[in-house]
Amino acid sequence: MEPAESWDADDKLSGQFTKLNVDAPVFVPSFMSPPGQPAPGSGSLPDSQDILDKESPLSETNNNGEPPADWECVNADDSSSPSRENPSPEEGISPEEEIAPKPKKEKKRVEEGPRKQHLNLVFIGHVDAGKSTLGGQLLYLTGMVDKRTLEKYEREAKEKNRESWYLSWALDTNQEERDKGKTVECGRAYFETDNKHFTLLDAPGHRSFVPNMIGGACQADIAVLVISARKGEFETGFERGGQTREHAMLAKTAGVKHLVVLINKMDDSTVNWSETRFNECRDKLLPYLKKCGFNPKTEVVFMPCSGLNGAGLKDPVSSSECPWYSGPAFLPYIDDLKPIERYLDGPFIMPVVDKYKDMGTVCYGKVESGMCDRSDQLLLMPNRKIVEVLQLWNDEDEVQQVKSGENVKVKLKGVEEEEVSAGFVLCDIEKPCKVAKIFDAQVVILEHKSIICSGYSAVLHIHAAVEEVSVKAIICLVDRKTNEKGQMKPRFVKQDQAAIMRLETAGVVCVEPFKLFPQMGRFTLRDEGRTIAIGKVLRVVE
Numbered sequence: 001m002e003p004a005e006s007w008d009a010d011d012k013l014s015g016q017f018t019k020l021n022v023d024a025p026v027f028v029p030s031f032m033s034p035p036g037q038p039a040p041g042s043g044s045l046p047d048s049q050d051i052l053d054k055e056s057p058l059s060e061t062n063n064n065g066e067p068p069a070d071w072e073c074v075n076a077d078d079s080s081s082p083s084r085e086n087p088s089p090e091e092g093i094s095p096e097e098e099i100a101p102k103p104k105k106e107k108k109r110v111e112e113g114p115r116k117q118h119l120n121l122v123f124i125g126h127v128d129a130g131k132s133t134l135g136g137q138l139l140y141l142t143g144m145v146d147k148r149t150l151e152k153y154e155r156e157a158k159e160k161n162r163e164s165w166y167l168s169w170a171l172d173t174n175q176e177e178r179d180k181g182k183t184v185e186c187g188r189a190y191f192e193t194d195n196k197h198f199t200l201l202d203a204p205g206h207r208s209f210v211p212n213m214i215g216g217a218c219q220a221d222i223a224v225l226v227i228s229a230r231k232g233e234f235e236t237g238f239e240r241g242g243q244t245r246e247h248a249m250l251a252k253t254a255g256v257k258h259l260v261v262l263i264n265k266m267d268d269s270t271v272n273w274s275e276t277r278f279n280e281c282r283d284k285l286l287p288y289l290k291k292c293g294f295n296p297k298t299e300v301v302f303m304p305c306s307g308l309n310g311a312g313l314k315d316p317v318s319s320s321e322c323p324w325y326s327g328p329a330f331l332p333y334i335d336d337l338k339p340i341e342r343y344l345d346g347p348f349i350m351p352v353v354d355k356y357k358d359m360g361t362v363c364y365g366k367v368e369s370g371m372c373d374r375s376d377q378l379l380l381m382p383n384r385k386i387v388e389v390l391q392l393w394n395d396e397d398e399v400q401q402v403k404s405g406e407n408v409k410v411k412l413k414g415v416e417e418e419e420v421s422a423g424f425v426l427c428d429i430e431k432p433c434k435v436a437k438i439f440d441a442q443v444v445i446l447e448h449k450s451i452i453c454s455g456y457s458a459v460l461h462i463h464a465a466v467e468e469v470s471v472k473a474i475i476c477l478v479d480r481k482t483n484e485k486g487q488m489k490p491r492f493v494k495q496d497q498a499a500i501m502r503l504e505t506a507g508v509v510c511v512e513p514f515k516l517f518p519q520m521g522r523f524t525l526r527d528e529g530r531t532i533a534i535g536k537v538l539r540v541v542e
């Protein structure tokens with residue numbers, strides 16, 4: 001995308017980004033502050049502290065269908081919601097596949113044996129920055145891919161005149177990706193270090209595949225922003241239209257709180273481990289990352305490396321080559337990160353990233369809250385289907401239980417593969433997420449040439465869901481600096497403005513107010529292949 005003209009010129013937006021991703025209580029991982037503690041400098045909308053105090057994150061709002069008259073009304077509705085009723089599980093179940101709900105036993109869940117802490121990493125950055133190569137190298141260095149396999153890749157890649165791409169083949173597994181040397185789908189793999197288990201999500205860098213990148217970012221705890229230091233490549237990636245900025249901003253909007261910036265290709269002959277080049281890349285990136293809302297002191301770290309030869313990944317770069325860097329290598333650094341608070345006691349919630357058929361319907365994605373055991377019953381939203389858990393995997397290891405923070409596969413009984421789509425959510429049968437077509441949201445317009453009026457439509461990306469959405473009404477403008485309400489019922493909003501809008505999706509989507517469940521309440525709007533706005537759900541209407 002071409003970011004808003006004002007991103008460089010206007011520091012005010014940075015505050016807005018920060019605000020959009022703060023106040024995330026227990027669901028957003030944070031290494032630096034205890035859960036529930038707003039990030040420094042965060043303003044809060046006057047709407048929702050009392051929602052946070054409610055026991056259940058699940059509540060209904062009134063259904064008047066009309067945009068609220070004013071800002072206060074939005075807030076009042078939010079905070080005075082009655083508690084969610086138990087759903088009637090029978091609703092919407094087709095008779096031929098119906099699973100009878102089991103009588104609810106008061107089951108005290110016991111956490112299954114000790115497992116390494118689970119962290120989800122997404123590799124992001126401009127096309128050809130070296131994400132897949134780095135990923136392949138990490139899989140090799142951690143023993144997940146053996147030398148023989150790599151040698152085979154090397155031979156085959158050579159036949160395609162893509163010799164230097166062989167490491168990326170560990171993650172770029174389909175023919176098209178290997179032929180073109182471009183990742184299309186988000187690659188998935190895992191590896192372990194002494195203390196942690198990592199799910200590695202290798203996002204595509206090409207602008208055409210940004211929607212796939214968003215799908216990876218929404219499962220991530222940490223983003224690894226890969227930057228090519230090679231002459232000319234850093235520049236192309238970072239300039240307007242390059243994906244470096246867009247990916248960093250999308251990762252922030254997806255809830256990523258910690259960014260490791262790998263300055264890659266340091267071995268390249270145009271770089272030669274130059275300290276000056278490393279500093280140049282870092283100094284140009286930092287102000288922008290700050291604008292995206294990352295705290296440069298506590299949430300961002302820069303490291304030099306070479307994905308191609310592995311330098312700086314497992315062991316520190318040799319001091320003869322790189323005497324100026326004394327920081328940690330990548331693997332020891334991520335192994336040492338503070339554990340992330342996970343919301344284990346909450347209702348089970350897992351947005352489905354994708355699915356396939358394998359003697360049953362297998363869904364995968366990241367568990368955002370709670371736990372689930374084999375043979376449990378779950379509710380698949382939004383179609384309210386009762387399903388039974390036949391088998392569970394934590395990445396590729398079969399397990400009896402999965403829990404918040406893990407990237408898992410779930411084999412289900414009671415639903416056909418064709419009936420599940422990305423963006424569906426597996427929920428606790430008694431406390432499912434909300435489903436809606438209409439919701440009110442605070443939206444910041446990042447980039448859009450013309451004005452946006454009611455009736456404008458775009459593509460909504462919210463957790464793993466992608467849905468067409470249109471603006472039903474613009475409720476009021478919001479001052480970007482103070483977060484106070486501005487003009488009521490403006491006729492339009494334009495680039496760099498923030499507004500509260502009523503949005504309507506074409507189909508039903510699973511959403512929650514941001515304050516209650518950030519991971520299901522933050523979203524991106526895209527139009528004609530560009531990210532035009534980001535936002536958070538304030539209130540679910542109907």
Ligand SMILES: Nc1nc2c(ncn2[C@@H]2O[C@H](COP(=O)(O)OP(=O)(O)OP(=O)(O)O)[C@@H](O)[C@H]2O)c(=O)[nH]1
Pocket residue numbers: 125126127128129130131132133134164165168181182183184203204205206264265266267268305306307308309
């Ligand atoms: N010299 C050098 N070249 C590298 C390094 N890492 C990657 N490359 C080369 O950069 C090219 C692109 O690498 P990929 O790993 O496919 O890049 P990517 O970021 O995954 O690209 P997309 O998936 O298309 O976004 C390949 O030719 C790699 O060999 C490195 O550390 N040093």
Ligand SMILES: [Mg+2]
Pocket residue numbers: 131132133168172182183202203204205
């Ligand atoms: Mg790639």
